[in-house]
Structures are given as C-alpha cells and as structure tokens.
Amino acid sequence: MSEPATQAPQTQRYRIGYALPPKKLQNFLGTSLVDYAKHHGIDLIPINPNKPLTQQGPFHCIIHKLQPQDWAQLNLDHYSSKHPYGPIIDPPHLIERLRNRSSMLEAVTHLQTSFRNCTVSVPKQVIVDTNLANAIEQLSSTLRFPVIAKPLLVDGTARSHELRLVFDREGLETLHAPVVLQEFVNHGGVVFKVYVAGEHVTCVKRRSLPDITDEKAKTLKGTVPFSQISSLTVEDGDGVNDIDRVETPPEGLVTDLGRALREAMGLNLFNVDVIRDAKDYDRYLIIDVNYFPGYSKLPCYELFITDFLLDCVRNKAAE
C-alpha cells in the first residue's frame, strides 16, 4: 500500500461529516482511525440524522451508510442543490442499486470481460420475484444444482444474509420469493474480497464454502442453510482449507477490476466478493457487491481510508 499523501501534522484542516448506523460506528470509527485522520488534517464530525443537513456543517465532504428513509429526514435533496459540486460520497440513488441482488451485479455484466488474460463474469442466476411455485419446472431444467438461494433484497437486516444451498427440485419448493437462485461454483474454499475506496484498491482472502464434488452433490437432498455447512465439508487431510497456501489474484487484475467497477457503478466506497473457478484458474466470478463494507477488517485501514478522504477534499479544493 502506498504511503499517505501527507506525512506531517497539517495546518489546513478538513471537516468530513459522517452519517453511519450504530454497528458501523462501532466497527469503523475507532479511535485509531479518528486519531490517524486528525494527524493528517481531517476532522471526522458526526451528522445528526434527525436534523436537516442545511442546519449542520459546513463539511468539505460527507460519507454515509444510511437507510433511504433516513435521507428524507436529513432533507438531502435540498442540501445537494446548495452544493453543486456534490460533496456527498456517494449518491443515494446509485447506492440503492446495491440493495437488490439483481441490480447489484448489473454493472458487472456490462463490464469488459477480460482483465490481464483473465475473464470476470457472474455465475448463472435467475431472479424469482413472485410465484416461485409456477417457476419450479423451468428452474429445475435451466439451473444446474447445487444452487445458492439468496434473499433478493439487501436491506441491512440479518435476514438478507440468510442464504441456503439447494440440491434439488424438492429443495426449490421450500423456498420463498423474492429470491435469487445462483449456481454454486466450486472455488477451492476461498473468497477474495476486493475493497475499493476511490482510487485505492486492495484484496484480502477469506474462508468460504468448501467445494462440493459431483459424487457428494448426488448424495445431498433438499436445502441446507450456511450455518450448517461445516457438516458437509470434505477435508482431504492435507488442509484443503489452508487459506495461506491459496494464491491471491494478480495485483494488476485486482486494481484494474476495482477501478473498472468504480467507474461502472459510479461509487467510491464498496467491496466485491470474487471467487476463482476451481476448474479454470483464469476464470473469476463476482458474487456479491457491498456498499460501505467492513473496512476495519483490512490491515492498516486507517491509512487506506485517510488517503481516500484526502483525495476527496483535495480534488474538491481544486474545483
């Protein structure tokens, strides 16, 4: 990661307003970030969500992760019209697209497909809005089992992360719409999380679902929630889940992908979950996009975020 743009304590100070839910405040806004930012000229200032923004600030820019109804309360439209240079990172109507697992992957499907000799796409998926029962026949012939059933809406609730593996037609019958049915792709039990903050991009590895062999898949019936997935794990004794041995995607690929997605989605603060096809090492698939994810899980996230905020205010100052 590059060194922060500014090393010494700053005389010029920048005010960054933040509007974040309690869980995000706790995870993201630790004293390590507040102190590091302060040392580099940035004062992080809470926004009161119950008061119009016009009565708060001024801010050099604003970061946020709020529910749409909270924006109405802040009278955001009025604030935007008074600040034509758009100091709000990022526009709520673009963030809105990530609250639906169908529209979230749209930008990816319109993206260039080749990056540094690798292909990037999304797994085959079908959206079922209503009437799941009527669609079962067609789904069973269109999709290859196992599939992952994901709630369509991602609204910040625990329920939107309640996913299930589905092994057969009978399993499909137990699901509820609206739901996304996505083909499960064997990927060696590791997911790559690509974090983006403006021009800054970095990637970390995380443990994921284990591969399911064709033989194993034939023995599995119905559906299983992820919390019970460990009971399906086939360990080969040689540490199939040994995450340290898994090669991270090439740095150039990660950077190019992060920047292309930023442009395609018009957003600055997000991450994507990427898996690599176990059968084809040059084939990557994007399975999830998250707005304002858990940056604090990154090593040196204070620097990653502060550099981004400095980019924001300096670009603004130049306008």
Ligand SMILES: O=P(O)(O)O[C@@H]1[C@@H](OP(=O)(O)O)[C@H](OP(=O)(O)O)[C@H](O)[C@H](OP(=O)(O)O)[C@H]1OP(=O)(O)O
């Ligand atoms: O809280 P964290 O640090 O686990 O961050 C969550 C993210 O974890 P990640 O950085 O991808 O590992 C998490 O990512 P995943 O969907 O788990 O891949 C979500 O972005 C989650 O937000 P929401 O519940 O969808 O609104 C994020 O939760 P919020 O903190 O935004 O509620």
Ligand SMILES: Nc1ncnc2c1ncn2[C@@H]1O[C@H](COP(=O)(O)OP(=O)(O)O)[C@@H](O)[C@H]1O
């Ligand atoms: N199509 C897929 N093939 C294989 N594993 C997947 C697939 N989709 C999701 N997963 C696994 O399930 C996890 C959660 O799915 P994800 O779509 O990221 O939902 P969430 O928004 O709840 O994080 C992923 O991190 C990955 O481990």
Ligand SMILES: [Mg+2]
């Ligand atoms: Mg995810």
Ligand SMILES: [Mg+2]
């Ligand atoms: Mg997600």
